[in-house]
Amino acid sequence: MDSRDTFRYDIDGLAEELEIDVCSLTGLFSSFVNEMEIEVSEMSRLLMEKDWNNLERVIHNIKGVCANLTIDDVFRQASEFHEKLKAGDSSEAAVYVESIAQMLKNAELDIKRYFSAKGLSI
Numbered sequence: 001m002d003s004r005d006t007f008r009y010d011i012d013g014l015a016e017e018l019e020i021d022v023c024s025l026t027g028l029f030s031s032f033v034n035e036m037e038i039e040v041s042e043m044s045r046l047l048m049e050k051d052w053n054n055l056e057r058v059i060h061n062i063k064g065v066c067a068n069l070t071i072d073d074v075f076r077q078a079s080e081f082h083e084k085l086k087a088g089d090s091s092e093a094a095v096y097v098e099s100i101a102q103m104l105k106n107a108e109l110d111i112k113r114y115f116s117a118k119g120l121s122i
Contacts (some may be wrong), residue, residue: 011101
């Protein structure tokens with residue numbers, strides 16, 4: 001398998017764990033992409049408003065959704081940021097928001113590439 005055939009996320013493993021075929025996951029990942037686009041927009045708005053409590057809630061949601069779908073890199077980054085916000089530390093909020101937004105964009109591209117390789121689209 002060459003590097004073009006490797007994917008960042010174990011979607012096959014997730015399908016196996018859920019005991020469904022990969023085709024059945026297209027709707028779930030399509031919803032993920034749509035939901036994360038909304039969450040990225042919301043993160044940016046809350047950052048500008050310095051609304052740390054609601055930003056913490058958005059990050060908590062991103063963390064949970066990514067954990068459920070095994071989007072591990074975003075989960076780890078969101079977890080780290082969530083802990084800082086819970087501790088009242090918003091000093092690096094802009095850096096985290098930008099990082100998570102970029103990671104979600106990269107996740108979307110990789111997920112779409114994965115499904116495309118299976119002859120599916122989301």
